Amino acid sequence: MTNWKEIDQYAKSWVREAGERIRASFATSLSIQTKSNPNDLVTNMDKETEQFFISKIKEMYPEHRILGEEGFGHDVKDTEGIIWIIDPIDGTMNFVHQQRNFAISIGIYENGTGMVGLIYDVVHDELYHAKKGEGAYMDETPLQKLDRREVSESIIGINATWVTENRRIDPAVLAPLVRSARGTRSYGSAALEFAYVASGRLDCYITMRLAPWDFAAGLILLEEVGGKATTMDGEPINTIGKNSILAARDGLHQEILETYLKKS
Ligand code: 2AM
Ligand code: CA
Ligand code: CA
Ligand code: CA
Numbered sequence: 001m002t003n004w005k006e007i008d009q010y011a012k013s014w015v016r017e018a019g020e021r022i023r024a025s026f027a028t029s030l031s032i033q034t035k036s037n038p039n040d041l042v043t044n045m046d047k048e049t050e051q052f053f054i055s056k057i058k059e060m061y062p063e064h065r066i067l068g069e070e071g072f073g074h075d076v077k078d079t080e081g082i083i084w085i086i087d088p089i090d091g092t093m094n095f096v097h098q099q100r101n102f103a104i105s106i107g108i109y110e111n112g113t114g115m116v117g118l119i120y121d122v123v124h125d126e127l128y129h130a131k132k133g134e135g136a137y138m139d140e141t142p143l144q145k146l147d148r149r150e151v152s153e154s155i156i157g158i159n160a161t162w163v164t165e166n167r168r169i170d171p172a173v174l175a176p177l178v179r180s181a182r183g184t185r186s187y188g189s190a191a192l193e194f195a196y197v198a199s200g201r202l203d204c205y206i207t208m209r210l211a212p213w214d215f216a217a218g219l220i221l222l223e224e225v226g227g228k229a230t231t232m233d234g235e236p237i238n239t240i241g242k243n244s245i246l247a248a249r250d251g252l253h254q255e256i257l258e259t260y261l262k263k264s
Pocket of ligand 4: 046069087088089090091092
C-alpha cells in the first residue's frame with residue numbers, strides 16, 4: 001500500500017526547503033536565459049530547484065517518475081504508477097522582474113488520479129495544499145467549499161493577450177465575458193491563479209495553453225473545494241498533455257461554457 005501520508009509530509013518539507021533556497025537566492029545574482037521566445041525566461045534557480053526535488057524523490061522513492069518543466073525528470077508518456085508533476089518556479093517572469101507572485105507547484109498522481117497537490121507562494125510563505133478526499137487548506141486554514149456565483153458578480157483571472165489578436169482564440173469570444181464580469185485580474189502564475197480560484201480570491205481562471213506542471217497541483221486543490229476545471233471546449237483535461245483551461249466555481253463554469261463559449 002502506498003503511504004500517502006508519508007509522501008505528503010516529505011513533499012511539504014521539500015517544498016519549504018526549496019522555497020528557503022529561492023528566498024536566499026534574492027541576495028545573489030541570477031543567471032537568466034530565454035527558451036522558446038525572448039519573453040520565455042528561465043533562470044539557474046528554476047533548474048536548481050527542479051534538480052533539488054529530483055534528487056530528493058530519487059533517493060526516497062526511486063520507483064516514482066518525475067515530470068518537470070525544465071526537463072531533468074523522465075520522459076513521461078503515460079499515466080501509470082506514481083508521477084510527481086513539478087513546476088520548480090511557476091511565474092518565472094514575475095520571479096525575475098518582481099521577486100514576488102511566483103510559486104512552486106507539485107502535483108502527485110497515481111495512475112492518472114491526483115492524490116497530493118502543493119502550491120507554495122514562496123515570498124508570502126503560504127502553502128496551499130490538498131490531499132484527495134481530505135479537503136484543501138492554506139497553511140492550517142481549511143478552504144471553504146465554493147458556492148455558486150454569477151458572471152456579473154465574478155472576478156475572472158485572464159491575461160489580456162486572449163482579448164487581443166492571438167493564435168488560439170478569436171478575441172470576440174472572450175470580450176463579452178470580460179465586459180460582463182465584475183472585474184478581471186492577471187497574476188502571471190497559473191499555479192497561483194488556480195490556488196486563488198480554490199480559495200475564492202478569483203472566481204474563474206481562463207487560459208488557452210498550459211502544460212501539466214502548470215495545472216497538476218491546482219486541479220487537485222480545486223477538486224477538493226468542489227470547483228470545476230475542463231478545457232475551454234468543456235472536455236476533460238489531459239493531465240500529461242497541453243490543454244486550454246476553464247477553471248471556476250461549479251455553476252459559474254457552466255454559465256461561462258454555455259453562454260459565452262458554446263455560442264456557434
Ligand atoms: P512559467 O513561469 O512556469 O513558465 C504566465 O502567464 C503563466 O503561463 C505562468 O504560469 C507560466 O509558467 C505559464 N506559461 C506556460 N507556457 C509559457 C510560455 N511558453 N512562456 C511563458 N509562460 C508560460
Ligand atoms: Ca517556464
Ligand atoms: Ca509554469
Ligand atoms: Ca516554471
